[in-house]
Amino acid sequence: MLTGKQRRFLRAMGTGIDPIFQIGKGGMNENLLKQLDDALExxxxxxxxxxxxxxxxxxxxxxxxxxxxxxxxxxVIGKNMLFFRQSKKKPRLELP
Structure with missing residues (x-):
C-alpha cells in the first residue's frame, strides 16, 4: 500500500510519460495482461x-x-490510468 507522499511522488513522475498501452474495442484479454505484467517489471x-x-x-x-x-x-484521470509495481529483479525507483 502506498502512502500519500509516495502517490504524490509517482503522480509527479507520471506526468512526463506517455501511455504505452491502449485498451480499445476488444477490451481486456490474457495477452494484454501478460504484456502489462512484463512492462511493469x-x-x-x-x-x-x-x-x-x-x-x-x-x-x-x-x-x-x-x-x-x-x-x-x-x-485515474479521465481515460488515463497510472500503475506502479516495484521490480523484483532490478528496482529503479526509490520511493520517499
Whole structure:
C-alpha cells in the first residue's frame, strides 16, 4: 500500500510519460495482461489509456489490471490510468 507522499511522488513522475498501452474495442484479454505484467517489471511505472471506442469504464478496468498484475493503482484521470509495481529483479525507483 502506498502512502500519500509516495502517490504524490509517482503522480509527479507520471506526468512526463506517455501511455504505452491502449485498451480499445476488444477490451481486456490474457495477452494484454501478460504484456502489462512484463512492462511493469521492466519500467515499474506505466500509463495505460482507455480509447473512446471501448465499452469499458476506466475505473473498472483499472481495478482489474491492478488485481491481475499485483500492481498499485496510482491515479485515474479521465481515460488515463497510472500503475506502479516495484521490480523484483532490478528496482529503479526509490520511493520517499
Amino acid at each position: 521492466a519500467r515499474e511505472l506505466i500509463k495505460v489509456k482507455v480509447l473512446a471506442n471501448s465499452e469499458e469504464l476506466p475505473k473498472e478496468v483499472a481495478g482489474e489490471i491492478a488485481d491481475a498484475t499485483g500492481s498499485e493503482l496510482v491515479q
